[in-house]
Amino acid sequence: MTATLAQCRDRDASDPLRMLRELFAVPPGVIYLDGNSLGVMPKSAPARVAQAVSEEWGTGLIRSWNTAGWFEMPRRLGDKLATLVGAGPGEVVCTDGTSINLFKVLSAALSMAASNASPRRTVVSERSNFPTDLYIAESLCRERGGRLVLVDDPSGIAGTLNEETAVLLLTHVNYRTGAMHDMHALTRAAHDAGALVVWDLAHSAGAVEVDLPGADADFAVGCGYKYLNGGPGAPAFVWVHPRHVARFVQPLSGWFGHEAPFAFDPAYRPAAGISRYLCGTQPVLAMTALECGLDTLLAAQAAGGMRALRAKSLALTDLFIELVETRCGAQGLTLVTPREHARRGSQVCLARSDGAYAIVQALIARGVIGDFRAPDILRFGFAPLYLGFEDVWNAVEHLREVLATAEWKRPEFDRRQAVT
Amino acid sequence: MTATLAQCRDRDASDPLRMLRELFAVPPGVIYLDGNSLGVMPKSAPARVAQAVSEEWGTGLIRSWNTAGWFEMPRRLGDKLATLVGAGPGEVVCTDGTSINLFKVLSAALSMAASNASPRRTVVSERSNFPTDLYIAESLCRERGGRLVLVDDPSGIAGTLNEETAVLLLTHVNYRTGAMHDMHALTRAAHDAGALVVWDLAHSAGAVEVDLPGADADFAVGCGYKYLNGGPGAPAFVWVHPRHVARFVQPLSGWFGHEAPFAFDPAYRPAAGISRYLCGTQPVLAMTALECGLDTLLAAQAAGGMRALRAKSLALTDLFIELVETRCGAQGLTLVTPREHARRGSQVCLARSDGAYAIVQALIARGVIGDFRAPDILRFGFAPLYLGFEDVWNAVEHLREVLATAEWKRPEFDRRQAVT
Numbered sequence: 001m002t003a004t005l006a007q008c009r010d011r012d013a014s015d016p017l018r019m020l021r022e023l024f025a026v027p028p029g030v031i032y033l034d035g036n037s038l039g040v041m042p043k044s045a046p047a048r049v050a051q052a053v054s055e056e057w058g059t060g061l062i063r064s065w066n067t068a069g070w071f072e073m074p075r076r077l078g079d080k081l082a083t084l085v086g087a088g089p090g091e092v093v094c095t096d097g098t099s100i101n102l103f104k105v106l107s108a109a110l111s112m113a114a115s116n117a118s119p120r121r122t123v124v125s126e127r128s129n130f131p132t133d134l135y136i137a138e139s140l141c142r143e144r145g146g147r148l149v150l151v152d153d154p155s156g157i158a159g160t161l162n163e164e165t166a167v168l169l170l171t172h173v174n175y176r177t178g179a180m181h182d183m184h185a186l187t188r189a190a191h192d193a194g195a196l197v198v199w200d201l202a203h204s205a206g207a208v209e210v211d212l213p214g215a216d217a218d219f220a221v222g223c224g225y226k227y228l229n230g231g232p233g234a235p236a237f238v239w240v241h242p243r244h245v246a247r248f249v250q251p252l253s254g255w256f257g258h259e260a261p262f263a264f265d266p267a268y269r270p271a272a273g274i275s276r277y278l279c280g281t282q283p284v285l286a287m288t289a290l291e292c293g294l295d296t297l298l299a300a301q302a303a304g305g306m307r308a309l310r311a312k313s314l315a316l317t318d319l320f321i322e323l324v325e326t327r328c329g330a331q332g333l334t335l336v337t338p339r340e341h342a343r344r345g346s347q348v349c350l351a352r353s354d355g356a357y358a359i360v361q362a363l364i365a366r367g368v369i370g371d372f373r374a375p376d377i378l379r380f381g382f383a384p385l386y387l388g389f390e391d392v393w394n395a396v397e398h399l400r401e402v403l404a405t406a407e408w409k410r411p412e413f414d415r416r417q418a419v420t
Numbered sequence: 421m422t423a424t425l426a427q428c429r430d431r432d433a434s435d436p437l438r439m440l441r442e443l444f445a446v447p448p449g450v451i452y453l454d455g456n457s458l459g460v461m462p463k464s465a466p467a468r469v470a471q472a473v474s475e476e477w478g479t480g481l482i483r484s485w486n487t488a489g490w491f492e493m494p495r496r497l498g499d500k501l502a503t504l505v506g507a508g509p510g511e512v513v514c515t516d517g518t519s520i521n522l523f524k525v526l527s528a529a530l531s532m533a534a535s536n537a538s539p540r541r542t543v544v545s546e547r548s549n550f551p552t553d554l555y556i557a558e559s560l561c562r563e564r565g566g567r568l569v570l571v572d573d574p575s576g577i578a579g580t581l582n583e584e585t586a587v588l589l590l591t592h593v594n595y596r597t598g599a600m601h602d603m604h605a606l607t608r609a610a611h612d613a614g615a616l617v618v619w620d621l622a623h624s625a626g627a628v629e630v631d632l633p634g635a636d637a638d639f640a641v642g643c644g645y646k647y648l649n650g651g652p653g654a655p656a657f658v659w660v661h662p663r664h665v666a667r668f669v670q671p672l673s674g675w676f677g678h679e680a681p682f683a684f685d686p687a688y689r690p691a692a693g694i695s696r697y698l699c700g701t702q703p704v705l706a707m708t709a710l711e712c713g714l715d716t717l718l719a720a721q722a723a724g725g726m727r728a729l730r731a732k733s734l735a736l737t738d739l740f741i742e743l744v745e746t747r748c749g750a751q752g753l754t755l756v757t758p759r760e761h762a763r764r765g766s767q768v769c770l771a772r773s774d775g776a777y778a779i780v781q782a783l784i785a786r787g788v789i790g791d792f793r794a795p796d797i798l799r800f801g802f803a804p805l806y807l808g809f810e811d812v813w814n815a816v817e818h819l820r821e822v823l824a825t826a827e828w829k830r831p832e833f834d835r836r837q838a839v840t
């Protein structure tokens with residue numbers, strides 16, 4: 001029997017995570033299903049960023065490097081992030097962007113693999129991986145004389161690993177389909193083949209349970225502005241397994257990764273731990289907003305943390321799938337995201353052979369913000385921190401109306417914009 | 421005859437740049453001589469950043485990529501920056517950090533030099549260059565099988581260039597001494613030797629006149645948080661001469677440097693122009709503050725622009741040197757910065773065989789904020805946008821008193837902090 005609006009409201013009323021929604025400034029009239037692209041602003045961010053601007057920068061000026069803790073931000077935020085991915089304190093830094101951090105860890109992994117008794121030079125990834133990951137891998141393969149091997153069918157990944165494989169590079173949850181890999185199994189398969197594994201957690205951190213050490217992963221990077229709610233273009237993060245961290249000096253070896261940055265030594269001496277994965281001065285105002293975002297996830301700890309958030313995320317996406325199928329069943333939508341919980345991230349993607357772009361625009365005009373991914377994907381992210389069951393019901397009702405009335409065929413919904 | 425306080429006040433009163441000080445929130449009681457480390461906050465920054473947080477992020481959310489112009493920020497800010505260094509529109513992007521941008525351009529320069537008929541592999545720089553530049557050069561030399569050649573005496577740089585030299589890498593104004601290189605002459609010397617030149621403008625952009633195309637330079641990078649007043653850890657900038665920009669794909673080839681980032685093409689196709697020097701999503705809040713800083717420099721255009729700012733900067737540093745020598749003459753201070761205008765940046769450094777650290781701390785306690793650079797340097801930056809002649813008089817009077825009364829010997833001024 002299909003869920004009713006009343007039942008959705010009941011589920012919200014009894015949801016122990018419900019009060020976390022109060023931490024966020026969800027705009028009135030908006031049902032935000034794009035937290036996988038840019039998370040909603042925490043209510044704490046405006047005041048906290050204003051303080052960083054006016055007090056720390058404006059009044060403190062250069063003194064704030066000491067008095068406002070700017071120097072420790074990458075590590076302080078990294079320690080907070082670590083709790084979301086199973087890592088320990090001192091294992092993560094928040095810094096730079098995801099692509100740049102990927103360049104650092106992939107360089108490290110390739111160097112370690114090239115220094116083996118029998119050097120390995122291929123990077124295995126998926127053709128459907130987020131393109132920037134492939135571009136960085138392509139660049140490093142060109143530099144190092146390696147080769148990028150792209151797999152089309154995810155089920156073929158393990159079988160592609162062999163004695164030439166240096167690194168398996170995967171994004172845990174696919175940006176386009178929402179399909180999630182089995183991190184434990186694929187890490188094991190890579191290690192069995194003698195390869196190292198780099199995980200991109202862009203669509204995982206803050207959205208699904210991740211246990212990097214438990215999976216025995218080697219390296220990970222991830223994004224600060226999606227489910228971590230860190231603000232537009234927020235700095236990213238990087239994790240290196242403690243067994244590897246001292247083995248390699250990553251090539252973006254700027255002064256903030258030096259053992260003693262303020263000794264101004266002309267020769268580079270890498271910092272002992274994860275700090276060597278820092279490069280230069282970090283954008284303090286952006287880091288400040290990111291910390292507000294991380295704190296929203298830490299606020300969920302008392303209500304069950306990532307385990308509870310994941311359970312709610314699955315309940316939300318289950319409900320969305322059920323309602324779309326029962327209420328928009330005859331409208332040519334195909335479910336792209338796996339039904340199986342273990343293979344689903346925190347988003348649901350639907351394909352439609354025509355009109356996908358315009359349908360998304362029509363929904364946005366109604367305040368239901370998802371996004372379109374070429375050529376035919378309607379993508380909806382479900383951030384369990386600020387979405388409720390009634391939101392899901394209402395979103396599907398809007399989708400039903402947009403399709404049933406052919407509202408999406410209005411000409412204004414087919415004008416493409418530069419970015420979606 | 422030594423300048424008097426009254427004369428300093430007269431000079432402020434007749435200074436056509438004086439009103440620009442009103443653009444800045446100089447904290448009460450502070451004489452800020454550290455704009456070469458972190459520029460003063462423009463008064464426009466708090467409201468503009470608050471708007472970016474609450475309206476663009478908070479309300480606009482993902483839609484702001486289009487509606488708030490986020491996507492164009494690196495180019496829009498780059499075009500503003502270009503006017504300060506003699507470059508044209510479309511030649512500069514503001515993005516990432518200085519060290520990361522240096523990695524990009526030095527990679528490009530080394531690749532171009534290695535592809536010559538007779539490959540060149542050495543990078544020539546100064547041992548006294550800002551260390552992060554040397555660390556990045558060291559990293560790329562290790563990766564490419566090159567060699568970093570460090571020169572001790574600046575007058576020996578041109579003579580060090582030879583048929584092995586791939587790149588001459590120099591910071592235009594030395595961070596420690598304030599000495600400025602002759603960009604035109606050294607660029608010519610490098611080209612005569614068949615080498616390329618990378619200029620780091622960290623202590624130049626917004627402080628001294630720079631004409632990159634006029635000097636026929638090849639590549640340049642620079643910092644956003646010093647004389648550009650862009651806020652703590654503000655994004656940096658990168659310029660590539662149009663003759664080189666299409667010749668090389670820089671290795672940090674993330675999706676924002678792709679010809680069509682939102683086509684999500686698994687293969688990298690570099691953007692046509694300077695946009696290929698972008699990597700990933702930029703920290704929008706930090707970019708917003710940087711734009712406020714850039715706008716303070718553009719506001720000087722009507723009053724003579726960089727030429728007028730440079731003239732005032734030299735007048736300020738001339739006055740500081742004169743007053744230190746006449747009023748603190750017997751106190752063991754040695755002038756480190758060149759007296760010759762053509763060889764001086766916008767800062768004055770003094771050396772003292774003992775107590776340099778404590779003297780700087782004693783001055784900071786009095787509100788005169790400069791900084792210490794090991795082992796014996798008192799460093800004072802003079803940002804002509806917000807400093808006046810009376811500030812210089814007062815700063816020297818504080819220095820005189822700190823020295824004459826031995827105030828600096830108080831124990832509280834010898835406690836070292838993590839960062840200065």
